Amino acid sequence: MATVADVESGTQAPTPPARPAARRRSFAVWRWVILLIAGVFFLIPLYAGLRFAGLKAFGKVFTYPGFGSAVGLSLRLAVITTVLTLVLMVPTTVYVHLRLPQIRRSMEGITILPLVIPPIVLIIGVLKVAPGFLLGTPYLLALVYVILAMPFAYRSLDAGLRAFDLKTMVEASNSLGAGWPTTLWRVVLPNIRTAMLSATVLTVALVLGEFTMASLALYVTFPVWIVQFEQNAGPVTTAASLLALFITWILLMLIVTVGGRSARKRGGAQVSLFSVAAPAESSQTMGEPE
Numbered sequence: 001m002a003t004v005a006d007v008e009s010g011t012q013a014p015t016p017p018a019r020p021a022a023r024r025r026s027f028a029v030w031r032w033v034i035l036l037i038a039g040v041f042f043l044i045p046l047y048a049g050l051r052f053a054g055l056k057a058f059g060k061v062f063t064y065p066g067f068g069s070a071v072g073l074s075l076r077l078a079v080i081t082t083v084l085t086l087v088l089m090v091p092t093t094v095y096v097h098l099r100l101p102q103i104r105r106s107m108e109g110i111t112i113l114p115l116v117i118p119p120i121v122l123i124i125g126v127l128k129v130a131p132g133f134l135l136g137t138p139y140l141l142a143l144v145y146v147i148l149a150m151p152f153a154y155r156s157l158d159a160g161l162r163a164f165d166l167k168t169m170v171e172a173s174n175s176l177g178a179g180w181p182t183t184l185w186r187v188v189l190p191n192i193r194t195a196m197l198s199a200t201v202l203t204v205a206l207v208l209g210e211f212t213m214a215s216l217a218l219y220v221t222f223p224v225w226i227v228q229f230e231q232n233a234g235p236v237t238t239a240a241s242l243l244a245l246f247i248t249w250i251l252l253m254l255i256v257t258v259g260g261r262s263a264r265k266r267g268g269a270q271v272s273l274f275s276v277a278a279p280a281e282s283s284q285t286m287g288e289p290e
Contacts, residue, residue, distance in 0.1 A: 046245075049238050057239035064236065070225035073138060077221065078207040080142040082200050085149045090196070093157040094188055097166050104158075111154040114147050122147070123213040141219050145207050152202035160195020201255050208248050 061067060096107055114122070126144055127135070134140040166188070173183040189196075211223040220228070226240050 046242065049242055053235045053239040053242065057235040058243065060233075060236050061240045061243060064229060064233075066220060066225055066228075067240075070220050070222045073219065074208055074222040077138055077142050077145060078204045080139065081145040081149060081207050082203045084142060084146045085153045085203050086196060086199065088146065089150065089153045089157055089199070090189070090192070091184070093154060093161060094166070094184065097158075097161050098170060107154065108158075111151045115151050119148075119212040120216065123216045127217065138219065141214060141217055141221075144213055144217075145203075145210065148210070148213075149199075149203040149206050152206070153199040156198040156202065157192060157195050160192040160198070163195075164191050166191075197255055197258075201252050204251060204255070205248060208244070208251075 096104060123144060126140070130140055134143075169187055169191070170183055173187045178186070209223060210221070211227065214221040215224050215227070222240075222244055226237050226244070229237050229240070
């Protein structure tokens with residue numbers, strides 16, 4: 001009534017006070033300060049390592065024996081592990097969401113076990129029970145890496161499946177006559193492409209940096225090669241460590257960039273590590289009655 005009376009009398013109701021601009025500027029300054037501190041924290045060790053190694057050491061890395069084979073083995077393991085992880089985890093996660101939603105909590109507890117069990121215990125147990133035709137081949141280490149990548153891949157895929165109405169889309173596909181393989185390939189996978197890229201990022205980073213299991217299983221991956229030559233040539237191994245870090249960054253940035261551009265072209269979510277946000281339009285319209 002007071003507002004109506006004010007309008008009739010020609011006066012306007014008082015507007016709420018605007019947020020002070022100085023306060024907004026202070027928040028922006030603090031963001032830049034935190035970003036600067038974090039940048040210094042990460043860049044100073046890299047600069048120290050680069051100065052210790054010297055630019056000439058980077059050229060010597062490629063001439064050391066075993067460098068090419070170690071890098072090739074690490075990349076091959078990354079590809080095999082990523083493919084096996086997606087082949088196993090995508091159908092499993094989709095089936096749990098569709099048919100067994102009541103065991104999702106149990107699945108989260110089961111998939112966290114590889115992070116609880118020490119890697120030494122895990123690899124020794126695998127070596128004891130592994131069949132003979134796998135011993136001495138890189139496929140054994142790839143299978144172990146699939147177990148290690150399971151917690152990260154499951155959570156990325158689980159977040160991607162939560163970003164859209166999976167059950168409704170599957171039922172619509174079935175009602176149009178599509179079978180389960182067609183539904184999975186043409187309906188489900190395009191909607192979780194971003195989640196699959198997130199799982200790929202985490203799996204590749206895990207494989208390229210893992211040392212304990214590879215060394216105990218007597219596989220000379222790139223991290224193991226760096227440790228083996230650490231005692232003989234400190235600057236060269238430091239340069240190799242920096243090179244491995246840069247290569248990993250480049251690979252991950254390529255995956256994220258390609259996935260982000262593909263998602264923006266299709267109006268989808270952005271690539272992230274542990275969560276996949278639904279597109280703005282679909283998140284607003286999802287669940288609204290027609």
